Amino acid sequence: MYPFSFRNPTRIEFGVDKEKNIGAYMQEFGVKKALIVYGSERIKQSGLFDDVAASLKAHGIEFVAFGGIKSNPILSKVNEAIEIARQNGVDSVLSVGGGSCLDSAKAIAAGVLYDGDVWDFFVGKAVVEKNLPVFDIMTLAATGSEMNNGGVVMNEQTQQKYAINGADLYPKVSVINPKLQSTVSRDYLVYSAADIIAHSIEGYFTADVQPELINMQIEANIKTVIRTTEILLENPNDLDARGEFAWAATMALNGLTYVGTHGFSYPNHMIEHALSAICDVPHGAGLSVVMPAWMTWYKDQNRPQFERFAREIFGLQTAEDGIAALKSWFDKIGTPTTLSQLGVSDEQLAAVIDNAVQNAIDWQMSETYTKAAITKVFDLAK
């Protein structure tokens, strides 16, 4: 076990209808006026928005709503929301949506109290010293953002898809209602599965200190994602499976799978962020393309762990068999595994590679992830 500090103060409220208490939860934190951040107008048709509004009103909380956050969330919307938050004097941000909404909400919460450009936080020019309290109601399980202090937003001018972090950017309360998540489309369910598996394997394969207990916890998350995805493809309304899928997503990126580890990196995310920055593919779809390719490229650097993965997850023996089994499983559930399935043109690919090379530099991974290496990974993904 490598030395570590761990702290995660987020309160999880898990269960059907819990979003109807959001006003009570926020009142406990002294909230008077919230910015509600959301994506599409579907939450108005479904009644979710009304439920949230009613709960806030019942607890004397005013609100302003800001919609239109899309997946692969963009900086211009964050800046727009920061302006609205300031004009309206809100004291908190409530995300009602998936990871993109919540990641945007975190950036907004930090940006409102910062005199400079919020992008400074993403490129290391400034550290988040204070932020409005963040709350969320998750309509999609994938990013784990509901129980961590980070978020990813794309600067569409520079085409950089980068992360913000802050000591107090942990949501105060996150609501996970499996029933709300059961309306997620088939596509986004399988993209989410790929995203959770990606969060699970980054440290698992790259760390140079990786305790056995942590390996087992990660494998428990991966097995849960595989098992529950298959159940949910058959029956989207299985709330037990939906709930376990959601909790695996939370557990995969709340910090617990990184305690006692050392030397890990996030190469799949680093490479995929370039794909979604240039081609605007769904993050999870990009990841299911990148992962098998990256694994094939990387496997000899940590062969025992790839053999372990094959054995523990799929009951197979060799590194190659484990990678092939994961790719087959992605094919089976219907998330893409090749660049051509994503519709990436050769011209786009050249831009993606350049973008990834820049990411590697900015993420301090360029020693391993040279242009040649990144090109090789993408070759394996064709």
Add this chain to the structure above:
Amino acid sequence: MYPFSFRNPTRIEFGVDKEKNIGAYMQEFGVKKALIVYGSERIKQSGLFDDVAASLKAHGIEFVAFGGIKSNPILSKVNEAIEIARQNGVDSVLSVGGGSCLDSAKAIAAGVLYDGDVWDFFVGKAVVEKNLPVFDIMTLAATGSEMNNGGVVMNEQTQQKYAINGADLYPKVSVINPKLQSTVSRDYLVYSAADIIAHSIEGYFTADVQPELINMQIEANIKTVIRTTEILLENPNDLDARGEFAWAATMALNGLTYVGTHGFSYPNHMIEHALSAICDVPHGAGLSVVMPAWMTWYKDQNRPQFERFAREIFGLQTAEDGIAALKSWFDKIGTPTTLSQLGVSDEQLAAVIDNAVQNAIDWQMSETYTKAAITKVFDLAK
């Protein structure tokens, strides 16, 4: 997944020498004067006390020291410490010891700010509404108290070994230094192993809703305890094993193995508390006696889960084989598995049974745990 609320704000500082920063950690919380609670004077001989004192002084924190807490901590010491804390106007409590010390520290932290009798909190006569902040340096891994909001103390007058809980009784910062824990005696290492396994199996066997993901996480903890105990019996200074053992202890009772579950109870603890209340046996030693007996008595109420336990933990098939394997493992590591090994006389046993019967009533478990049932469990432990 059953609905749940989860929140655990404790910060863990894990690693060699982290206790030397305790003054800095406490200063972050505005501490000016601490009550140091500890057990034997060994921490003075080892230099640990001096390290802690030096760190507090270096950060301008005064302190009063209160020693003599023993395993199976008693109420009179808690009351004594509350008086001393009041007389000295301390604003925080720092436990330097094992779970008994920290459990006492939690009771002291709540008792100092309460006008009534601190025992009120243990018997449900009062709820902890405020408490001094609690910090700890763990010299022994077992109870999980370092990352939860509960503690167990014995009222030696009434011979009740009961628990206190409080919404803010989570330690602010817990220091886990595997090296500090490597001086734990062989006996207390194996008792601790039994305690962690007991924390793991209570919910695992008794819950009527038990998600697969939670099962896997519990099994990961149990397997880690078994593996690392065997390593540590060979080499007490293996810091990787010591660290994983400690982290498994923390993970086994920080609430994460109970999320999404329902209907669980703590029968092994309920029964064992009677043993340690009457006979003053080490808690873990009592548990390794109670567990195989209770499992044998209970197995038909949840046979599939006992078969799962046999399969996942020991690679065996039947409930009976799994129980026998656990008992054999306890025998192998040298923690007691029979009442006679504990030296419990027939006269004592009668008092133990009466005490357990009263626990069952007070813990609202008397429907299942009648005098006949408890007697039967103890018969199986002879």
